[in-house]
Amino acid sequence: xxxxxxxxxxxxxxxxxxxxxxxxxxxxxxxxxxxxxxxxxxxxxxxxxxxxxxxxxxxxxxxxxxxxxxxxxxxxxxxxxxxxxxxxxxxxxxxxxxxxxxxxxxxxxxxxxxxxxxxxxxxxxxxxxxxxxxxxxxxxxxxxxxxxxxxxxxxxxxxxxxxxxxxxxxxxxxxxxxxxxxxxxxxxxxxxxxxxxxxxxxxxxxxxxxxxxxxxxxxxxxxxxxxxxxxxxxxxxxxxxxxxxxxxxxxxxxxxxxxxxxxxxxxxxxxxxxxxxxxxxxxxxxxxxxxxxxxxxxxxxxxxxxxxxxxxxxxxxxxxxxxxxxxxxxxxxxxxxxxxxxxxxxxxxxxxxxxxxxxxxxxxxxxxxxxxxxxxxxxxxxxxxxxxxxxxxxxxxxxxxxxxxxxxxxxxxxxxxxxxxxxxxxxxxxxxxxxxxxxxxxxxxxxxxxxxxxxxxxxxxxxxxxxxxxxxxxxxxxxxxxxxxxxxxxxxxxxxxxxxxxxxxxxxxxxxxxxxxxxxxxxxxxxxxxxxxxxxxxxxxxxxxxxxxxxxxxxxxxxxxxxxxxxxxxxxxxxxxxxxxxxxxxxxxxxxx
Numbered sequence: 001x002x003x004x005x006x007x008x009x010x011x012x013x014x015x016x017x018x019x020x021x022x023x024x025x026x027x028x029x030x031x032x033x034x035x036x037x038x039x040x041x042x043x044x045x046x047x048x049x050x051x052x053x054x055x056x057x058x059x060x061x062x063x064x065x066x067x068x069x070x071x072x073x074x075x076x077x078x079x080x081x082x083x084x085x086x087x088x089x090x091x092x093x094x095x096x097x098x099x100x101x102x103x104x105x106x107x108x109x110x111x112x113x114x115x116x117x118x119x120x121x122x123x124x125x126x127x128x129x130x131x132x133x134x135x136x137x138x139x140x141x142x143x144x145x146x147x148x149x150x151x152x153x154x155x156x157x158x159x160x161x162x163x164x165x166x167x168x169x170x171x172x173x174x175x176x177x178x179x180x181x182x183x184x185x186x187x188x189x190x191x192x193x194x195x196x197x198x199x200x201x202x203x204x205x206x207x208x209x210x211x212x213x214x215x216x217x218x219x220x221x222x223x224x225x226x227x228x229x230x231x232x233x234x235x236x237x238x239x240x241x242x243x244x245x246x247x248x249x250x251x252x253x254x255x256x257x258x259x260x261x262x263x264x265x266x267x268x269x270x271x272x273x274x275x276x277x278x279x280x281x282x283x284x285x286x287x288x289x290x291x292x293x294x295x296x297x298x299x300x301x302x303x304x305x306x307x308x309x310x311x312x313x314x315x316x317x318x319x320x321x322x323x324x325x326x327x328x329x330x331x332x333x334x335x336x337x338x339x340x341x342x343x344x345x346x347x348x349x350x351x352x353x354x355x356x357x358x359x360x361x362x363x364x365x366x367x368x369x370x371x372x373x374x375x376x377x378x379x380x381x382x383x384x385x386x387x388x389x390x391x392x393x394x395x396x397x398x399x400x401x402x403x404x405x406x407x408x409x410x411x412x413x414x415x416x417x418x419x420x421x422x423x424x425x426x427x428x429x430x431x432x433x434x435x436x437x438x439x440x441x442x443x444x445x446x447x448x449x450x451x452x453x454x455x456x457x458x459x460x461x462x463x464x465x466x467x468x469x470x471x472x473x474x475x476x477x478x479x480x481x482x483x484x485x486x487x488x489x490x491x492x493x494x495x496x497x498x499x500x501x502x503x504x505x506x507x508x509x510x511x512x513x514x515x516x517x518x519x520x521x522x523x524x525x526x527x528x529x530x531x532x533x534x535x536x537x538x539x540x541x542x543x544x545x546x547x548x549x550x551x552x553x554x555x556x557x558x559x560x561x562x563x564x565x566x567x568x569x570x571x572x573x574x575x576x577x578x579x580x581x582x583x584x585x586x587x588x589x590x591x592x593x
Contacts, residue, residue, distance in 0.1 A: 079129025
């Protein structure tokens with residue numbers, strides 16, 4: 001039995017156990033939801049005891065590999081090292097929190113099966129040691145997660161889910177193309193091992209294809225609108241799962257495959273931190289605000305991956321760990337509001353603090369975490385990326401990250417709790433969130449505060465050895481961060497009081513999705529209109545030509561036409577003789593010359 005567990009990829013217990021939900025009574029389903037991820041983690045912990053040191057400070061070391069032969073290739077369905085363990089641990093935590101948060105849901109187990117198998121696929125991808133195994137789990141995350149959108153069972157959810165599925169599957173197809181091209185050029189299936197420098201040097205076509213595949217899931221600029229399109233369309237509980245796995249799996253893949261490729265990744269990450277701020281400030285839907293905020297936070301991680309130093313890689317990994325928890329908490333808070341009020345629009349909310357006090361408090365904890373307040377998780381992880389940029393003397397990048405830090409304080413740290421629970425009184429007096437939602441939010445909030453205060457276990461888990469231990473709670477860092485946060489709060493208050501802050505309006509804010517929502521359909525309509533006009537003119541002319549031909553035929557063959565008259569026998573014989581004579585004359589001329 002122990003040998004079987006040692007060959008079963010981590011995450012598979014979640015996938016297999018998810019299919020028990022349809023046959024379990026509702027009471028047992030509620031127990032199985034948080035228990036299944038715990039069973040999966042126990043499989044990782046006791047099935048692979050060699051990995052225990054990875055949580056105790058053993059730096060970049062592969063402690064377990066399971067390989068098998070498939071045709072002439074070596075497949076590595078399991079490869080466990082310190083980088084994979086960071087994501088493996090936090091993905092299990094996210095699955096437990098999501099399971100508790102979903103315990104009240106009863107929709108024929110669709111969301112339970114989708115959510116847990118989605119989490120299992122993401123975990124399986126993290127521990128994949130080769131590109132073929134990664135591809136299988138990569139596509140499985142797409143197929144399972146789309147049901148968290150379709151579970152809303154509306155026409156809009158179906159349309160959005162279809163767009164989401166097409167984009168996610170396309171990412172996998174591009175990954176497969178890169179994989180096959182690499183094989184055709186004599187490369188292997190092995191998935192690169194992160195180290196102090198670049199894992200894969202960008203240059204060969206297959207490297208660009210794989211980077212594009214990872215970039216789609218990581219929501220690179222111009223490839224990001226699936227995120228703001230799909231996440232707000234998910235179910236209340238489904239969006240919590242969606243926020244945890246897809247994009248962070250892409251961050252893991254970038255960290256393993258492309259660490260140190262700063263010429264490409266640093267500009268991409270810097271842009272990602274900055275541009276979502278402007279859209280989030282204008283956005284009316286709080287779940288879409290958080291989706292833009294998610295894009296912003298991914299940018300910090302990508303900058304760290306691009307810098308590629310041990311401190312930067314640790315910062316990207318640590319920030320991904322903290323982000324999964326506090327972003328999930330924020331989506332839980334807004335989801336609880338949506339569950340009780342039926343809306344997540346700023347214009348329709350406000351004044352909920354009295355009727356939903358616990359949800360208000362937990363959401364504020366998430367907001368302070370994402371804003372990187374001292375004593376909260378974001379403070380001890382995001383600052384590692386900024387410090388890495390400062391150590392490498394990247395002044396412009398550092399300033400962009402500081403600007404982005406102030407911006408996230410505005411749109412997620414202040415806007416989300418302010419417009420949901422304070423601001424104007426919407427008159428809504430909903431019930432408190434269900435107990436299981438409050439428990440999940442409470443656990444996530446406790447982790448946000450716990451990591452912020454007692455950060456040493458997280459730092460010990462990070463993948464690379466840093467020559468000088470990073471100390472987040474230094475006087476200059478704390479003072480600088482408080483100045484930044486207070487300035488951001490002051491700017492928000494000033495803009496609100498002077499009326500310069502953009503009004504929340506019932507409108508759909510478009511960014512690059514304008515190209516396929518408005519521009520491309522408009523061009524298609526114009527081209528179709530032009531082709532239709534050409535078709536109509538051609539059809540009209542053809543009809544005129546056919547009418548003329550019909551008139552000609554009627555004139556000679558119709559009633560009273562020459563060819564329709566009855567000829568006397570003599571005239572017929574005369575014409576026959578004339579034609580025969582012409583034929584004989586023609587033959588004589590041909591024969592004689």
